[in-house]
Amino acid sequence: MKILPFLLSASLLLAGSIATPARAQLMASEIEAQIDSILPLLTRAEKVAMCHAQSKFSAPGVPRLGIPELWLSDGPHGVRGEINWDNWGYANWTNDSITAFPALTGLAATFNPALAGRYGGALGEEARYRNKDVLLGPGVNIYRTPLNGRNFEYLGEDPFLASVLVVPYIQGVQQNGVAACIKHYVLNNQELWRDHINVVVSDRALYEIYLPAFQAAVQKGGVWTLMGAYNQFQDQHCCHHERLLNDILKRDWGFDGVVVTDWGGAHNTREAALYGLDLEMGTGTDGLSLSTRNAYDNYYLALPFLRALNSGELPEAVLDDKVRRLLRLRYRTNMSPNRPTGRMNNPEHLEVARAVGQEAIVLLQNKDQFFPLDPNRPMTIAVIGENATRPMTVGGGSSELKAKHEISPLEGLRERFTQATISYALGYASGPPQYAQVVPSPLDADSLRKAAVALATRSDVVLFVGGLNKNYLQDSEGGDRLDYGLPFGQDQLLRELTTANPNTGVVLVSGNAVAMPWLAEVKGVLQAWYLGSEAGHALADVISGDVNPSGKLPFSFPVQLTDNAAHAFGELAYPGDSINEVYQEDILVGYRWHDTKGIKPLFAFGHGLSYTTFELGAITLDQKSYAAGETITLTCSVRNTGTRAGAEVVQVYVGKLASAVPRAVKELKGFQKVWLQPGETATVTITIDVDQLAYYDEGLAAWQLEKGDYFIYVGNAADGLVGQRRIIVR
Numbered sequence: 001m002k003i004l005p006f007l008l009s010a011s012l013l014l015a016g017s018i019a020t021p022a023r024a025q026l027m028a029s030e031i032e033a034q035i036d037s038i039l040p041l042l043t044r045a046e047k048v049a050m051c052h053a054q055s056k057f058s059a060p061g062v063p064r065l066g067i068p069e070l071w072l073s074d075g076p077h078g079v080r081g082e083i084n085w086d087n088w089g090y091a092n093w094t095n096d097s098i099t100a101f102p103a104l105t106g107l108a109a110t111f112n113p114a115l116a117g118r119y120g121g122a123l124g125e126e127a128r129y130r131n132k133d134v135l136l137g138p139g140v141n142i143y144r145t146p147l148n149g150r151n152f153e154y155l156g157e158d159p160f161l162a163s164v165l166v167v168p169y170i171q172g173v174q175q176n177g178v179a180a181c182i183k184h185y186v187l188n189n190q191e192l193w194r195d196h197i198n199v200v201v202s203d204r205a206l207y208e209i210y211l212p213a214f215q216a217a218v219q220k221g222g223v224w225t226l227m228g229a230y231n232q233f234q235d236q237h238c239c240h241h242e243r244l245l246n247d248i249l250k251r252d253w254g255f256d257g258v259v260v261t262d263w264g265g266a267h268n269t270r271e272a273a274l275y276g277l278d279l280e281m282g283t284g285t286d287g288l289s290l291s292t293r294n295a296y297d298n299y300y301l302a303l304p305f306l307r308a309l310n311s312g313e314l315p316e317a318v319l320d321d322k323v324r325r326l327l328r329l330r331y332r333t334n335m336s337p338n339r340p341t342g343r344m345n346n347p348e349h350l351e352v353a354r355a356v357g358q359e360a361i362v363l364l365q366n367k368d369q370f371f372p373l374d375p376n377r378p379m380t381i382a383v384i385g386e387n388a389t390r391p392m393t394v395g396g397g398s399s400e401l402k403a404k405h406e407i408s409p410l411e412g413l414r415e416r417f418t419q420a421t422i423s424y425a426l427g428y429a430s431g432p433p434q435y436a437q438v439v440p441s442p443l444d445a446d447s448l449r450k451a452a453v454a455l456a457t458r459s460d461v462v463l464f465v466g467g468l469n470k471n472y473l474q475d476s477e478g479g480d481r482l483d484y485g486l487p488f489g490q491d492q493l494l495r496e497l498t499t500a501n502p503n504t505g506v507v508l509v510s511g512n513a514v515a516m517p518w519l520a521e522v523k524g525v526l527q528a529w530y531l532g533s534e535a536g537h538a539l540a541d542v543i544s545g546d547v548n549p550s551g552k553l554p555f556s557f558p559v560q561l562t563d564n565a566a567h568a569f570g571e572l573a574y575p576g577d578s579i580n581e582v583y584q585e586d587i588l589v590g591y592r593w594h595d596t597k598g599i600k601p602l603f604a605f606g607h608g609l610s611y612t613t614f615e616l617g618a619i620t621l622d623q624k625s626y627a628a629g630e631t632i633t634l635t636c637s638v639r640n641t642g643t644r645a646g647a648e649v650v651q652v653y654v655g656k657l658a659s660a661v662p663r664a665v666k667e668l669k670g671f672q673k674v675w676l677q678p679g680e681t682a683t684v685t686i687t688i689d690v691d692q693l694a695y696y697d698e699g700l701a702a703w704q705l706e707k708g709d710y711f712i713y714v715g716n717a718a719d720g721l722v723g724q725r726r727i728i729v730r
């Protein structure tokens with residue numbers, strides 16, 4: 001008989017029924033029985049202590065009983081460097097450099113759930129090796145405006161795409177005995193005023209657009225922890241929210257895990273106790289100093305909570321429910337027998353990072369077949385732009401990483417294009433990343449631009465590598481972008497570069513859409529995201545043609561900002577009046593808005609070119625009419641009509657013309673990525689649950705499946721439909 005090491009304490013052994021026979025995992029009922037036996041052994045003070053932080057990223061266990069501490073770490077693209085016990089500074093360890101995986105917008109662009117599983121698995125192994133119990137990610141806040149500073153951490157604008165990809169990511173992480181933490185629940189779709197803005201949104205948009213990826217994470221992914229959002233909804237902070245946490249998450253969805261605050265997201269003891277919060281983190285940072293302000297004992301779920309329990313103001317049951325969840329989390333993670341040991345910085349993880357990067361890159365435009373560039377051709381290439389050399393795992397806020405290495409685009413290109421002469425010019429410069437502060441570059445913009453234009457003039461090919469970066473007011477936490485255009489004078493630089501040398505391709509490194517007034521002047525455009533440790537390799541793989549691009553945009557690129565739904569209604573819709581923000585576009589987010597209002601995007605959701613060509617052929621459906629509970633099975637043939645192997649993403653959208661409620665013209669309901677050799681044809685099969693066609697009926701507070709005609713559209717982009725079929729729901 002094997003005794004679990006954490007249960008070796010005498011008091012627990014005396015309590016009986018807690019020694020466990022050795023086997024792979026405990027059954028859920030056994031875990032609950034063990035928790036039942038542990039709960040009465042804990043003092044009220046010990047239980048309260050478990051409900052709040054003891055340091056920046058840990059919460060206490062109960063050493064007397066061998067119950068371990070809980071260690072949490074950001075997330076979501078790699079395991080963050082160690083942070084000091086009691087402030088946001090880095091602890092400067094020498095053994096916490098990790099593999100940086102591509103940022104989540106990049107993962108979304110792969111449209112590849114299997115890759116999301118490998119991503120989660122590799123990331124979970126690194127978290128496990130670093131001894132973390134909770135990995136603070138993934139984030140699934142919906143991409144509502146291109147100005148949101150944290151879009152790069154999320155899975156795009158479509159609830160279906162995000163829901164499909166989030167599940168394997170979570171399962172991959174958690175198979176390592178490390179909890180994923182789905183965040184930020186919910187409506188945290190901008191950084192400006194994120195700590196207090198009250199989002200006013202219809203229930204319909206809440207259920208149809210903003211909640212589905214969270215629900216999938218809980219019900220399909222089985223996620224073990226969830227982080228509340230900083231903002232408010234219905235005038236209540238989301239980190240302790242009666243409706244969102246107690247009613248929707250825990251009652252309706254049956255979430256049995258732990259609700260964690262965002263750092264500093266708790267505001268009130270009574271609400272924190274009663275409205276669904278289980279673990280309070282980050283309320284203050286000076287817990288070890290002499291000051292008592294915000295010290296850990298003064299957290300809302302610390303002494304004030306204990307006092308309210310002691311006086312009978314709050315019932316013991318609310319505490320026991322939290323502790324039960326916190327113990328359950330430990331049984332799933334650091335108290336789980338046979339927990340894998342994890343690994344870090346191994347070649348397989350780099351391989352996952354590179355594979356995701358390769359599939360993430362989106363070929364937006366390719367005039368004159370500018371891409372790929374032949375790596376065997378002797379030529380002069382001018383690589384221009386700060387993002388060709390700038391580390392992009394640094395900055396951006398809490399998702400910042402200490403990557404063991406990061407291959408820059410310039411390095412990747414130099415490694416692959418050995419027959420070419422590659423010269424580099426900075427072209428423009430921003431300052432260093434600084435949280436919540438802009439530090440301008442001291443370099444002279446005119447001189448940089450002139451030097452770059454001179455280099456472009458004497459080169460065969462210009463590769464401009466620009467975009468946004470992880471500085472404050474770019475793609476970074478704590479603030480939103482101020483403009484839709486490219487920063488640091490890049491538009492002017494691009495105009496001059498293309499005048500000097502029209503043979504110019506652009507590589508955009510960003511997690512957000514940007515305006516492209518120079519689009520007609522450049523030949524090729526690649527959207528290259530933030531690709532982590534293997535960024536330069538993945539980019540060179542695609543630019544050289546070693547890999548055929550197959551990424552698809554997980555959000556729309558509007559021509560101008562006011563073409564985006566959140567920006568079509570004035571300031572109350574974005575960014576709000578600092579107190580309230582009204583989502584006036586309702587369900588018409590992203591391509592749903594473009595389609596329904598007939599506003600042509602610069603690049604549509606789902607768009608992405610290839611070095612080969614595909615033809616989508618005959619669409620067949622298994623039936624003409626369907627009833628609730630049934631599944632629509634659609635098949636479509638895809639042929640690679642070009643000369644290179646490649647992958648296409650078949651996308652299925654559904655729309656309803658006559659409806660009792662306003663509808664988007666179409667909504668993504670299925671997709672499938674398919675790899676084909678030149679000349680090869682395959683048939684893809686995509687299934688859609690008929691119940692997925694329901695709308696959320698606010699009057700009934702329930703999903704309504706309308707009867708009648710629906711259109712099923714098939715294509716390779718939201719604006720690239722090749723066929724449609726009518727079905728009847730009876």
Ligand code: BGC
Nearest residue numbers: 074075136183184262263398
């Ligand atoms: C962010 C979270 C993050 C936490 C811990 C917060 O500011 O919003 O996403 O996990 O800090 O770093």
